[in-house]
Amino acid sequence: MAQVIQASELTLHDVKEKFNLQQVDDEQFFREWQDNLPEVTDGEKQWLDRVKADFISISEYALHEEVVKMVVLAPLLSLAGFFRYPFHPDAEVQVAAKDEEEIVRGKIDVLVLKQQLWVAVVEAKNKQFSVDKALPQALFYMLKNPHPSQPTFGLATNGSHFMFIKLMRQDTPQYGLSDEFTLRRRGNELYQVLAVLKRWQQTTIAGNAISQTTNLSYH
Known part of the structure; x- marks a missing residue:
């Protein structure tokens, strides 16, 4: 019988080994x-x-x-336009990867859809953890995007820190990371976070990246 593993238990090493994933600097x-x-x-x-x-x-x-999600994530997604047509939110979406020896399962808390395309995925966890803790689970969900020919984009956040992710699955899967934004500095780096989300929303609507996915992992 195949062993069942929760996506939240994956380490970055696990994800890299299972999917032959490489980081690009x-x-x-x-x-x-x-x-x-x-x-x-x-x-x-x-x-x-x-x-x-x-x-x-x-x-x-x-x-x-759920409090952190309401206070930080909901306003960002709303201002970026992900709660308006042609997008709509779904919830409690199950994701799984299987082979002969094991099954990896995870649950996406919020999924914003444009037609049948993944645009935003939110996995809510605990603000006390670094965004690095969210990276393995975010990458696992991004790897399950049903449109592998297109780049997949994501955001890992614990409410106070934010990091964007890009994943390419053609040939050898590769990913890259943005700088980390934080609410703990002077000024307000949510401005930059919103600007990136607005660009991805506008690009999706314009049809320049039809299968583009934004995976927001909130650990």
Whole structure:
């Protein structure tokens, strides 16, 4: 009988070994978090300033994952346009990978769809962990994207720190990472996070990357 493994238990080494996945450090591999970003309006900045202030306030207490998701992720996805037509949210989506020896299973908490295409995946966990803890699970979900010929994009966040991911599955699967954004610095780096999400939303609607997937893993 095949052994069942939860996606949340995977290490980065596990994912690399199981899927022959390689990290690419060349900054030219992943320009989509830096180039041609849309403007973040003054109104959006004011809203994101409130999001940051709210998170800093509630972070003094022990936080349930759903509270962090409501305070930080929901405003970001809303401002980026992922809750409006042609996108719509789904929830409790099961993902699995099987071979003769084991089955890896995971649950996606929020899935935003454009027709039958994956656009955003949110996996909610605990704000006390580094975003590095979210990376293996995020990559596992991204590898299960049903459109392997197109690049897959993701965001790993614990509510206060954010890191974008790009995955290419042609030939040898490869991934690259953005710089890490944080609410713990002066200013508000949610502006940059929103700009990247807005670019991916606009690109998807324009049809320039029809099978593009955004996987947001919140660990």
